Amino acid sequence: MRSLLWSWLTLLSHYRRHPSQTLFLLLGLITGVALWSAVHIINAHARASYAEADQLLDAQASHWIQAPNGRVALSDYVALRRAGFRQVYPVLELRLSTLDNQPLTLIATDLMAMSASRTSPTQEQSNSRVDMRAWSQLSQPPYAVWVPASLANSLPLQAGQRLTLRDGRQLPPAVTDSQPRQGQRLFMDIGAAAITLGETHLSYLAVGAIDPAELKRLDQWLNQYAPQLKRRSNQQPLDLTELTASLHIHLNAMSLLAFAVGLFIVFNAVRFALHSRASTLTTLRELGVSARTLTSAIVLEGFTLSLIGTALGLAAGFGLSQLLLPAVAATLQHLYGAVLDQRLLLQPQVLLQAWLLTSVGLLMALVWPLWQRSRQGVLAQRQGVDVLQQEQRSQRRLAISAAVLLAIALLSYPWLNSLAHGFALLAALLFAGAWLLPWLASQCLHWLSQNAKPGLAQWCWAEGQVQLGPLRPALMAMLLALTANFGVDNLVGSFRQALDNWLQQRIAADVYVQSEQLDAHQLSQYAWLLDSHERNGLRLRWQGRPTLIRGLDPSAPDVQQLPMASQSYPQGGAAWPDDGILANEQVQHLAGKQLGDVIYLPLGNGEQQRFTLAGFYYDYGNPYFQFYLPYQRVAQLWPNAQPQGLALWLDEDANMTEVEQALVEAGAQPGDWIDRRAILQLSLRIFDRTFAMTAAINTLTFAVAGIALLAALLAIHQQRLPHYAHWRAMGVSWREWLQLTAVPLALCLMLTWVLSIPLGSALAWLLIHDINVLSFGWTMPLQWQGRPALLLALLCLGVTAIAFAIAALQVRQRLPYALKQLGADE
Amino acid sequence: MKQWFCSVPVLALLLWAGPGYGQQANDVYQVLRDGDGAAQFAPVVPGYTLDFPQDHGPHPDFRIEWWYLTANLEGANGQHYGVHFTLFRQALFAQQQGLEHASPWASGQSWMAHAAISQGDKHLYEERFARGGIGQAGVQSQPVFDAWLDDWQWLGDGPSPLPGQLTLSIQGQPLTLQLSSNKPWVLHGEQGFSQKSEQGQASYYYSQPSINIVGQWQPRTGDSVALTGQGWLDREWSSQPLAENQSGWDWFSLQLADGHKLMAFRLRHSDTEQHYYSGSWITPEHKVTPLNSDDIQLTPTGFDVIDTAQGEKRIPTGWQLSLPTLKRQWQIKARSANAWLDTLFPYWEGPVQVFDNKQAVGVGYLEMTGY
């Protein structure tokens, strides 16, 4: 025990004497843990939020009462309350967009009515941010809108400012504050919202905790007095968990990648720290410390480091998650309607997991060199081993492992049918690439030195071989970062392109109107109206998922050009097949249905209607199943189907103000319509927001790789300093030194970059063709883009140049001292 | 002035969400004293002639108003029951002319209601809130009197609340009361102008102290109970009822066996022992003699310690009430100390018995706030 303690302390003294090594080791650990834990915290937080989706703001919402047209009359609500249903409270939920087409959601309720349904009347929210003035502001003219701080920042919107909407209406002055579970939504008092936005109806009613007898009475009441209103139980917690599962796996995978990159730094640092202490280790052996005690001391050191790294990493990760949360919250809200709370919690299991993860990573880095040492006698340890030969051996071993990994990946590919398998393949691909890299670089350097003129050039490539060893982990980290960036850039680019093309086809009409009061026939008198398309629809559950049914006019221009993935009937005016139904791709990929399959959909009366799948259309970004049928058929099968909007095709020189005026005359209200350009912009906005998190993690991964490189270079130079001193003594000039060290480095990084292009492309291909289909259920063509590769090359060059410059400066500073030591050292 | 003023219900929610409940509860009272805020509402001035049935309805230009019923009832089972029901109205902001028709949501009115029943040491109560304008709560006197909040309702047979029917459910247990009276309305103070302080704070205040009640109570467990007895309705509205130094009040409504009725209250001053007293001595024919600080003496004679959400409180549940000018004196005892309402604005409200030299000579209700 005593010898363990003193061995451990003796080993640790290294970190005190070499603060920069300590710094990099911890930096690697911290960044890795931080990125991983940030995503993990957000994921856990999101899942916890879904579990709370049986609440609206802070109140229970076990059921919803909805009207098929999405508008509940105020009188029905009041009648319910006066019939004694005090669990019922009114909600107004509106989708708004700003002047520059930023999508926003507004939620409003009557806090007075809701009071009975509040889950936590007195406890919770102990540090209430609510002050009296804010409250009276909410309910008294000129009213107020509560904007969560992160949303206010992104808009940007200052406290007291009024947000102008796309249709020119203005919201009340903003207050930077939020309700519990408000998420990234705006919050207003329902009265204030109804007045400022001219809403005469409620969006839906929420039902708080209710006992079975009351629920039965409620159903009877609705049946008798308001048959158009339907109650359904709040299945959001379940639905959200299922719908968002893929997204969270994606996020997790990315965070693990970031963690892996962080581990490369740690790997490098740990190996280097071990290497620089070789003589200390031998001395301790000579002093009678057993090999086992020494190994224990090193493992203990690993645990100590992982403990410190985890603690600091988690702290950083927690901070980072606060920064990333708004982006993820926005994605979840826009894609799935999931509301994420603003406050984050750190769960103990995250702590434990992070610590285990880093410990395993550290041990992985330590096991091999320790095992090697333990096989050597004490005497042999003093005699320098042939580092170069050893390095070449491990390069070969890595390359062989890479080949095996690739082979396994390729062989298992035909059986790919689960997300986990998909990500395992991705990981295999990435690591195979990383492991192949050192061997490739070595072969390249070898070939160059064989073919170089004897002299400086040859020396240069030989020096490259020497540096390759310590540089190896950094190069691999850089390859991972480059590959991930390039792959995801391609994925996002392809997706954006596909979405754009699809939207251009799909959003073909010039104006879209969503209004209940609109009399569509009144518009037909205008000459500028070329064509129109009215749709109806409803929402139901099929295969346990929320499913949308839409009725459309098969002869409408946009249906004629519906972008189809596959179909069994001729498009373009042909008669709709008898019991045929069109489904979105999601039905094919997520529900596993094929063309010609028979499916059954539930009708309102509880019966099932039989359909044959006649085609699959592209439907990007839709988390739900969706089916298309002719308008009449929907109306006939589901009498409760409601209008789902009207598309208008306008004459080329139609005057928009004239059109808007006509719409108003036909009964629509300002804000009821949106033109094509705005809707396209809105869609792409949502898309961009969705990928904001991806971009952020990728950038951070790159930063981590940069740190790895810097750490490696500093280590190499420190190790090689005596050699450099020798060179200096031999008369090698500073410029020649630069050439000797920079050129092979540049070559290695160029090789890394070159390798990242096929790897990144393969990654993107795998993501698009398999993982995306498995997780979201839609397909798209891969649009290979060269521009990101060039950008990455520049970025890589920049990062390398900076790291090299810092390392070179350090050499310059230390060289004189090294020269003095030259004579003294062994 | 009885009661217990409704304060901003929105504020209520704020308080639920906030810390330091008790501390801020004092601020709530501030609304009742807030002279600046009162300026935008109609003032209470002497000389106004009350007009029925018009004045049974709401007075939205005034800041606060209430309809307040208390009743001492006897069950067919021989037990005594005390019941009280209040509907409070408060204007959050002065209504802009014409805007109330723009949208039902534009109303500045808010409503709060309390219902409570006590029997022996049992005490049940419930509290509700609603915003005005949308029809969830309100009061009207035409074509018939109707006062409601959710499914609580007082519906008159005609434009007057009496005769009428009150339908409640307290914690899910239904209570219905048929109310009627053949006596004239009683106007307090100067023809309904009731002063609350030397500085001029005042309200309009009238009552019906002689209401005959028959009703039905259906407790959650057990048989339903037929009820009969006497009730007392108070109507009051104002814009600034409390002076700056008034911290709470003790209010009595007594129905004596000889047919006389007495309303008396004191507003306790935080800075002096000189409290503000007022009241009405009412003959069986409803002739009224106004009483002032010289006519009324109130002395607590017994206390109970009650557990409340804000901790233990020492509440006077026994009183000596003297009217020296009328040479009358009674001992008043709460039927049970358990009549505390831990509502947003906590207060004590419960049935009392009136004794004259140990002889029971009447019943009544006592309300105490600010303890």
Next chain:
Amino acid sequence: MLHINQLNKSFDQPDGKVSVLQQASLQLEAGQSAALLGESGSGKSTLLHLIAGLDRADGGEIWLQQQPLHQFSDEQFNQLRRTQLSLIFQQYHLVPTLSVFDNLSLQARLTGNLDDDFRQHLIATLGLGPLLKRLPQQLSGGQQQRVAIARSLLHRPALVLADEPTGNLDENTSQQVMQLLSQLVRDNGSSLLMVTHSPAMAAYCDHSWRLQHGRLEAELSA
């Protein structure tokens, strides 16, 4: 106290098997010091390594204080090196990241046999007082060797093995260091077996042995 009987050791080299020790024998009594002389490559270091258990002999016996070292396990040798033996090297083998003070205390700490008075005595005698806070790389060769000597004696070993302790030092310093070493060993009651090329250094010892052609022969003291 140290008895070496008929020790054999050979190494595999690219040019064939090289026999370094052939039936080498040696005796050293408690409290005595002996110099080990011999040509470069004759096997002096090898002999020390065998005694310390850093390498294993092909045959023969080594007895230290009646313990059969030739039968010792690795673990027993670890224990032996920690408590009864100490090694002094030509290259000092100090821990570069520990201060002088920590370096000289290291072995005694590992052993748990730290005598503070004795440490003060060693520090004073070896003149290390002003250097205690320095790192090894901030010391001269002689200073470093003095630290190594202090480290090797602080836990009071029975036998000190020194491999050319003054090999890196100049004449004057060598004399100084040698004087201190032999004196401290004597005061401490330890035995000393020291490899040296220098007869001048050998003169500080009670006996001299010469290693030649794998055999050890006692030399008459000069």
